[in-house]
Amino acid sequence: MLPASLDEAVDALAATPAAVPVAGATDLMEAVNAGRLRPAALVGLGRITELRGWRYEDGGTAVLGAGLTHARMDRPDFAALIPALADAARTAGPPQVRNVGTLGGNIVTAAPAGDTLPVLTALEASVTLARAGASREVPVSHLLTGLDPVRPGELLTWVRVPLLHAPQVFLKATGRSGPARATASVALVLDPARRAVRCAVGAVAPVPLRPLEAEAWVAGCIDWDGSREIDPAATAAFGEYVAAACVPDSYGAEGAWEAVTEGPSAAAVRLRRTVSVLARRALGRALK
Amino acid sequence: MTTDPNETLDADPLGLTPQVSRELRPCASYTLRVNGFERPVTDAWIGESLLYVLRERLGLAGAKDGCEQGECGACSVQVDGQLVAGCLVPAALAADSEINTVEGLSAAGGASDVQQALAESGAVQCGYCTPGMAMAVHDLLQRNHRPTEVEARQALCGNLCRCTGYRGVLAAVQSIADGRASDVEEAEETAEQAEQAAAADQPAADRPAEEPAAEPAAAVEPPVYTDADAWIEHVPQPPAEQTPAGAGEPYGDGPGGYDSGVYDTAVLTPVQGIPAQTADDQVYYPPQGYPEQPYQGTPAHGTYVPGGYPQQSGYDTGYDDAPVYQPTPAHGTPLPGTAFDGTPPHGTPYVATPPHGAPAEGTAPAGVPYGATPAHGIRLTEDDHAS
Numbered sequence: 088m089l090p091a092s093l094d095e096a097v098d099a100l101a102a103t104p105a106a107v108p109v110a111g112a113t114d115l116m117e118a119v120n121a122g123r124l125r126p127a128a129l130v131g132l133g134r135i136t137e138l139r140g141w142r143y144e145d146g147g148t149a150v151l152g153a154g155l156t157h158a159r160m161d162r163p164d165f166a167a168l169i170p171a172l173a174d175a176a177r178t179a180g181p182p183q184v185r186n187v188g189t190l191g192g193n194i195v196t197a198a199p200a201g202d203t204l205p206v207l208t209a210l211e212a213s214v215t216l217a218r219a220g221a222s223r224e225v226p227v228s229h230l231l232t233g234l235d236p237v238r239p240g241e242l243l244t245w246v247r248v249p250l251l252h253a254p255q256v257f258l259k260a261t262g263r264s265g266p267a268r269a270t271a272s273v274a275l276v277l278d279p280a281r282r283a284v285r286c287a288v289g290a291v292a293p294v295p296l297r298p299l300e301a302e303a304w305v306a307g308c309i310d311w312d313g314s315r316e317i318d319p320a321a322t323a324a325f326g327e328y329v330a331a332a333c334v335p336d337s338y339g340a341e342g343a344w345e346a347v348t349e350g351p352s353a354a355a356v357r358l359r360r361t362v363s364v365l366a367r368r369a370l371g372r373a374l375k
Numbered sequence: 376m377t378t379d380p381n382e383t384l385d386a387d388p389l390g391l392t393p394q395v396s397r398e399l400r401p402c403a404s405y406t407l408r409v410n411g412f413e414r415p416v417t418d419a420w421i422g423e424s425l426l427y428v429l430r431e432r433l434g435l436a437g438a439k440d441g442c443e444q445g446e447c448g449a450c451s452v453q454v455d456g457q458l459v460a461g462c463l464v465p466a467a468l469a470a471d472s473e474i475n476t477v478e479g480l481s482a483a484g485g486a487s488d489v490q491q492a493l494a495e496s497g498a499v500q501c502g503y504c505t506p507g508m509a510m511a512v513h514d515l516l517q518r519n520h521r522p523t524e525v526e527a528r529q530a531l532c533g534n535l536c537r538c539t540g541y542r543g544v545l546a547a548v549q550s551i552a553d554g555r556a557s558d559v560e561e562a563e564e565t566a567e568q569a570e571q572a573a574a575a576d577q578p579a580a581d582r583p584a585e586e587p588a589a590e591p592a593a594a595v596e597p598p599v600y601t602d603a604d605a606w607i608e609h610v611p612q613p614p615a616e617q618t619p620a621g622a623g624e625p626y627g628d629g630p631g632g633y634d635s636g637v638y639d640t641a642v643l644t645p646v647q648g649i650p651a652q653t654a655d656d657q658v659y660y661p662p663q664g665y666p667e668q669p670y671q672g673t674p675a676h677g678t679y680v681p682g683g684y685p686q687q688s689g690y691d692t693g694y695d696d697a698p699v700y701q702p703t704p705a706h707g708t709p710l711p712g713t714a715f716d717g718t719p720p721h722g723t724p725y726v727a728t729p730p731h732g733a734p735a736e737g738t739a740p741a742g743v744p745y746g747a748t749p750a751h752g753i754r755l756t757e758d759d760h761a762s
């Protein structure tokens with residue numbers, strides 16, 4: 088089934104509740120090929136052109152279509168708008184996957200290593216979920232943490248992202264130089280209007296984590312009215328602070344006996360180092 | 376494919392698995408447009424990937440199945456002008472799309488310049504990655520007629536090759552780009568000369584014969600990166616009516632073509648080109664690339680006739696008739712057309728690889744005009760590893 092409009096698509100899902108919506112199919116076919124999923128019917132979203140672009144809304148918000156591909160988000164016009172999301176899209180897999188993999192699919196899959204997720208979390212984005220005759224607005228964090236999940240028959244249609252007109256950075260550590268899923272990632276955005284720094288750490292936990300205390304602390308270290316300079320020592324301390332907040336001592340520890348030993352596990356030490364370097368660099372670049 | 380009654384479905388990690396009875400394998404019939412030809416697919420399970428349908432139902436075995444997980448790129452094909460992993464496309468949803476496979480590259484009968492260059496540059500060893508690589512190189516050069524090495528590496532980063540080390544492929548990309556550019560120049564020169572000679576009635580005829588039809592005009596344009604829609608150059612495809620009789624004939628003997636798992640030997644024997652016990656045939660599998668064995672490319676899509684591919688003998692090698700076989704050169708001799716410069720003898724001062732993090736010379740992070748995080752593999756100078 089290849090509906091050409093959003094209305095047709097939600098009607099099709101209402102008519103066949105067992106049908107699975109398919110955007111770029113990069114996550115879906117991986118599950119089908121591995122035998123983890125047997126769809127009863129497919130509703131292809133690829134022909135819904137309205138979801139493949141974005142528009143602007145009053146109050147400095149960009150409304151992004153769920154069907155925006157990673158390849159599309161990587162292009163300069165989009166990158167000028169939401170640089171961190173473009174950075175995340177640029178590194179989300181090989182070209183073959185980024186050409187078709189979508190923003191909506193990335194959010195609904197909600198994989199721990201989903202690269203757009205820390206960015207949307209740091210931006211405090213929200214999404215629109217539509218069903219036949221109704222729609223609702225849910226903050227991305229509620230969706231990801233399972234507080235308010237996608238219900239059967241619902242389509243993710245729009246992603247609402249505030250336009251901050253300030254530097255934002257996404258950095259990702261991977262196991263190899265080619266395209267790979269993140270072992271840790273950091274998204275950091277500046278919100279000069281509110282004199283805030285917002286940061287989210289991806290891939291170290293099932294959902295992106297916000298080190299709220301570290302954010303508040305570092306925002307107080309920045310000279311917002313001047314050249315937005317910061318003491319390099321504060322940048323380094325911010326990195327450590329973020330890492331300690333997001334990686335628990337018991338990270339990677341397998342049994343209870345391991346967890347009671349003193350100090351952080353070896354895996355935690357290593358991951359903290361990665362996260363702290365990413366966070367330090369992200370802040371340094373944002374304030375450069 | 377059979378359903379085992381004792382089998383239990385795994386819990387759906389996405390929480391979206393509909394409650395389906397195990398017996399229910401929903402099927403669909405649709406028509407795929409592959410390399411310009413309409414190919415009907417009947418009663419196919421909706422979960423079949425485009426890769427599976429191309430290979431097993433339509434007999435187009437060019438795209439290879441390396442992983443079925445989108446990691447290796449061996450299955451790369453173009454769908455609506457976009458390079459995608461065929462294993463991750465639900466075939467049933469590609470019904471309205473224009474699909475181009477590696478078989479379409481050599482549709483004119485001979486190897487395309489991409490295939491030729493890959494073969495000549497030593498970019499083929501076991502060859503498993505080669506069809507996907509050829510599609511990726513083809514796709515890159517359609518969008519960007521003068522890729523830098525970094526751009527080429529980025530474009531090919533989704534195609535794994537376990538044999539060649541990629542240098543041959545990168546050399547091939549440059550040699551194709553050079554070749555196409557000089558073809559264009561030549562064509563322009565010839566056209567100019569023809570104009571000057573006021574022979575206005577025959578300028579087009581002077582073009583080199585083997586020039587790919589669609590490329591020259593496009594090749595003079597600057598690299599287009601701004602809009603995907605602009606990349607998709609519609610190459611007019613031959614109409615479906617040109618399909619010779621029997622072209623839609625599926626392989627095998629199952630109702631939908633394949634399925635039964637039993638190949639019809641009557642159909643396949645001639646395809647394999649095993650000579651029918653004729654004593655005067657010297658070779659069973661003619662060596663590839665020898666001058667006396669002119670290259671017969673995989674027939675263009677739709678030219679399949681039950682009773683045999685036209686004059687197909689031996690395997691599809693991807694070699695054109697031009698390269699004469701040359702023995703492996705002595706150690707250290709650079710191969711023509713490759714960037715290989717031999718292991719230096721002991722004691723030769725070694726030109727060190729630039730330190731990790733030093734950007735390759737003259738390669739500003741391509742396509743990243745706004746100073747953002749560059750694509751894979753490029754490191755910024757401030758990415759110190761100091762602390």
Ligand SMILES: Cc1cc2nc3c(=O)[nH]c(=O)nc-3n(C[C@H](O)[C@H](O)[C@H](O)COP(=O)(O)OP(=O)(O)OC[C@H]3O[C@@H](n4cnc5c(N)ncnc54)[C@H](O)[C@@H]3O)c2cc1C
Nearest residue numbers: 110111112113114115180188189192193195201202243445
């Ligand atoms: C080789 C490879 C490498 C990858 N690397 C990365 C990586 O580095 N980083 C990363 O983040 N991801 C990566 N991915 C994962 C994947 O590409 C992304 O998650 C992508 O964004 C998924 O989008 P899609 O459109 O393909 O989703 P699909 O596979 O089409 O859909 C995924 C799920 O979401 C549902 N869905 C999709 N769209 C909607 C919608 N609009 N409304 C409701 N439900 C919907 C589908 O029903 C399905 O259950 C990789 C994948 C592969 C195969």
Ligand code: FES
Nearest residue numbers: 441442443448462
């Ligand atoms: S088989 Fe499709 S990418 Fe490996």
Ligand code: FES
Nearest residue numbers: 500502536537538
């Ligand atoms: S030639 Fe063997 S994998 Fe590339």
